[in-house]
Amino acid sequence: GDSVTQMEGPVTLSEEAFLTINCTYTATGYPSLFWYVQYPGEGLQLLLKATKADDKGSNKGFEATYRKETTSFHLEKGSVQVSDSAVYFCALEASGGSNYKLTFGKGTLLTVNP
Amino acid sequence: DGGITQSPKYLFRKEGQNVTLSCEQNLNHDAMYWYRQDPGQGLRLIYYSQIVNDFQKGDIAEGYSVSREKKESFPLTVTSAQKNPTAFYLCASSPGNWNQPQHFGDGTRLSIL
Numbered sequence: 001g002d003s004v005t006q007m008e009g010p011v012t013l014s015e016e017a018f019l020t021i022n023c024t025y026t027a028t029g030y031p032s033l034f035w036y037v038q039y040p041g042e043g044l045q046l047l048l049k050a051t052k053a054d055d056k057g058s059n060k061g062f063e064a065t066y067r068k069e070t071t072s073f074h075l076e077k078g079s080v081q082v083s084d085s086a087v088y089f090c091a092l093e094a095s096g097g098s099n100y101k102l103t104f105g106k107g108t109l110l111t112v113n114p
Numbered sequence: 115d116g117g118i119t120q121s122p123k124y125l126f127r128k129e130g131q132n133v134t135l136s137c138e139q140n141l142n143h144d145a146m147y148w149y150r151q152d153p154g155q156g157l158r159l160i161y162y163s164q165i166v167n168d169f170q171k172g173d174i175a176e177g178y179s180v181s182r183e184k185k186e187s188f189p190l191t192v193t194s195a196q197k198n199p200t201a202f203y204l205c206a207s208s209p210g211n212w213n214q215p216q217h218f219g220d221g222t223r224l225s226i227l
Contacts, residue, residue: 032212032213034215036218041220041221042220042221043118043120043204043206043218043219043220043221044157044204044206044218045218046215046216046217049213049215051213089156089157093212093213095212100145100164100208100210100211100212100214101147101159101162101172102157102159102216104156104157105156106154106155106156107154107156
């Protein structure tokens with residue numbers, strides 16, 4: 001079945017450091033890929049998405065490129081801020097079918113220190 | 115503003131009791147979902163509904179029940195058959211089309227007294 005594997009956290013960085021959170025997936029066909037962010041005590045918010053190979057999603061300084069050859073969708077940000085501290089989830093939606101379900105990774109906790 | 119409202123934010127249950135979590139959306143979305151979140155396990159799908167009066171089991175439906183009598187509402191009942199109900203529960207909705215992202219509520223934290 002479909003699955004998403006994220007790098008295990010927690011990840012601790014200093015402000016202005018470069019961030020990479022790795023995400024790889026297993027799915028048939030051409031899934032859509034998403035990154036969600038969860039701040040403490042809240043639900044998930046969509047951060048960015050990509051729907052086909054080589055697409056780059058971007059938002060709030062975060063970027064991720066859909067790499068079909070490596071089945072990856074790594075999240076990057078050039079300079080993190082304290083306000084970026086949160087849990088980040090990679091997710092996929094399988095192509096075809098009719099149920100539009102998301103499969104999530106286990107999440108990566110990011111802590112940014114001033 | 116359009117969005118998803120989950121209530122209450124915190125809920126306590128005694129052993130052997132059923133409890134119902136509320137989820138309401140005013141986004142006019144066709145599809146709604148319930149997830150359970152446990153530390154270090156990500157989100158697991160409990161139930162989902164693509165249209166009024168229809169719903170399907172997700173990956174961990176045992177001990178839970180839902181109804182979808184109105185488009186805006188998708189309540190989740192945690193029954194006494196759920197042996198480990200303490201968790202953070204998240205409701206989501208989407209238009210029900212491919213590659214349209216899901217929108218999430220702020221969650222309900224359920225604890226057993």
